[in-house]
Amino acid sequence: MSNLKQILENKEICKSVWFMRQAGRYLPEFSAIRSRNQNFINLCLDSKLSSEITLQPIKRFDLDSAIIFSDILMVPYALNQKVEFLKDLGPVLEEFNFKKFLENDKISFTQKLYPVYKAIQITREKLDKKKSLIGFIGAPWTLLIYMLGVKQGKKEINYKKIKTKEFEVDLILDKLTDYLCIHIENQINAGADVIQVFDSWAGLISPENLSNFCYTPNMKIVNFCKENKIPVICFPRGLNKNYKEFNNMVKPDALSLDYVVDPIWVKQNLSNVVLQGGLDPKLLLSSEEEIFAGAKKYLDIFKGMPYIFNLGHGLLPETDPDKVSKLINFYREYRNEK
Secondary structure (H helix, E strand, O other): OOHHHHHHHHOOOOOOEOOOOOOOOOOHHHHHHHHOOOOHHHHHOOHHHHHHHHHHHHHHHOOOEEEOOOOOOHHHHHOOOOEEEEOOOEEEEOOOOHHHHHOOOHHHHHHHOHHHHHHHHHHHHHOOOOOEEEEEEEOHHHHHHHHOOOOOOOOOOOOHHHHHOHHHHHHHHHHHHHHHHHHHHHHHHHOOOEEEEEEOOHHHOOHHHHHHHHHHHHHHHHHHHHHOOOOEEEEEOOOHHHHHHHHHHHOOOEEEEOOOOOHHHHHHHOOOOEEEEOEOHHHHHOOHHHHHHHHHHHHHHOOOOOEEEOEOOOOOOOOOHHHHHHHHHHHHHHHHHO
16 A cells, blocks of 8 residues: 555555645756647647656655646546647637537547556556555536636636526536546546545635535545545645635545645644645745745644645746755655654
8 A cells, every 4th residue: 555545544644745746847857858749738648758757756856656747627628628738828728618518428538538547557557656646637616717718828817707607507517527537537547546636716616606616526526536445635725714614525535735724723623634735835936944944834733643745736837856855855854853
């Protein structure tokens, strides 16, 4: 049994570190591959390169877990909505077509994502058996935000897109949940032994809609993972004090904390769950002293608790890999002293 999987299943006191977006942008070895592969979707569909990128931070830092190099927007791609990643703009999706969306089927969906599953299989074969391989999805609400064009590239959020399609939203969320469960099952069958659910835009949901748009879809996915005996980490970014209600309703194996939620409040209010992350990625752009002080704060607050050392969001492209290495070394030395 892998270290991370064992921690999540048994809620053990943790000695585990990995980082969101640990594979990619800030690493020179990734930049070398990316410069030769300008189309991001095609890069995610190159099983060998995807596996190679996944393993880059493991080789460099000896992290405790790998997370497959892919993207949450591979799901709308597989549901026949054109997805482009434009330089200096980010992801842009074609206009959502409700009729076209309903015409999708699970066979073609799985076939389009086969290279992702092949990448997981290749990675699992190469990865130390003691290390976990994390598969992931975007939560239904977060995918809907992109698919309806509420979030396009780096533009401001367009809330009108949700209101004009209100009659379709519930059905889209239900259908997305079904396809995401298929995607999870295929990742598990390929070799993933932990699943993380990224609800990156959960913080946009109004209080009266949290149950329908956030808690219920996430709960269905968590229950599906539990039925398949795979531990699941949820990251409902931006919920702040609604993390408590989320935890009580959804009951994930672990909750990944964003860098806005107060860790002292978390310690006082969240129980029966493994905690992960919280450290602001921008801290890694600071001096070593500030980085270590920030890390120490989280390690001291969650001392004696099942806590996975991670960030409150993904590593930033401008992050110095040397500082990442020093943070990992600090964590391991500080952890072993306690």
